[in-house]
Amino acid sequence: MKATRRSFLIASVGVGSSLILAQRVNALEPLSESDPQALSYGYQADASKVDKRKFSTYQAGQECANCSLYQGKAGAPSGGCVLFGAKQVAAHGWCSAYTNS
Numbered sequence: 001m002k003a004t005r006r007s008f009l010i011a012s013v014g015v016g017s018s019l020i021l022a023q024r025v026n027a028l029e030p031l032s033e034s035d036p037q038a039l040s041y042g043y044q045a046d047a048s049k050v051d052k053r054k055f056s057t058y059q060a061g062q063e064c065a066n067c068s069l070y071q072g073k074a075g076a077p078s079g080g081c082v083l084f085g086a087k088q089v090a091a092h093g094w095c096s097a098y099t100n101s
Contacts, residue, residue: 030078031087038095041083047094055096065091068099 031038033045044050050058064070064081070089072079078088083097 028080028086028088031081031084031089035087037084041095041097043084043089043093043095045090045093047092050094057096057098058094062094062098063091064089064093064095064098066100067097069097 031043031045033039033043035043042050042055047058047063052058064079065072065074067081069082070079070091071081072088072091076091078090081087081089083095089095
C-alpha cells in the first residue's frame with residue numbers, strides 16, 4: 001500500500017482525537033458525598049465512616065476498590081464506577097450497592 005498525504009492526515013487526526021478522548025476519560029470529576037445519587041446509595045468516600053446502624057449490610061474490608069462495579073486501576077486512589085457514570089469514586093469509599101467481586 002502506498003502511503004499518501006491523505007492517509008497520513010487521516011491517521012494524524014485519528015491519533016490526535018484518541019489522545020484528547022483519553023485525557024477526558026482521565027479527567028473525571030470526583031463524586032461528592034452530597035451528590036443526590038451518592039446520597040441515595042449512602043456513598044462515603046472513607047468506608048471507615050459508614051454508619052453501621054443505617055447500613056447493616058456493610059462489613060469491614062468492603063471498599064469501592066474491591067467491589068465488582070469499580071472500574072479503577074489497582075492501586076489508584078480513585079476510579080470510575082458503573083453506578084456513578086462520569087464521576088470517580090474513592091478507592092477506599094463504600095456505598096450500599098457494594099457487590100463482592
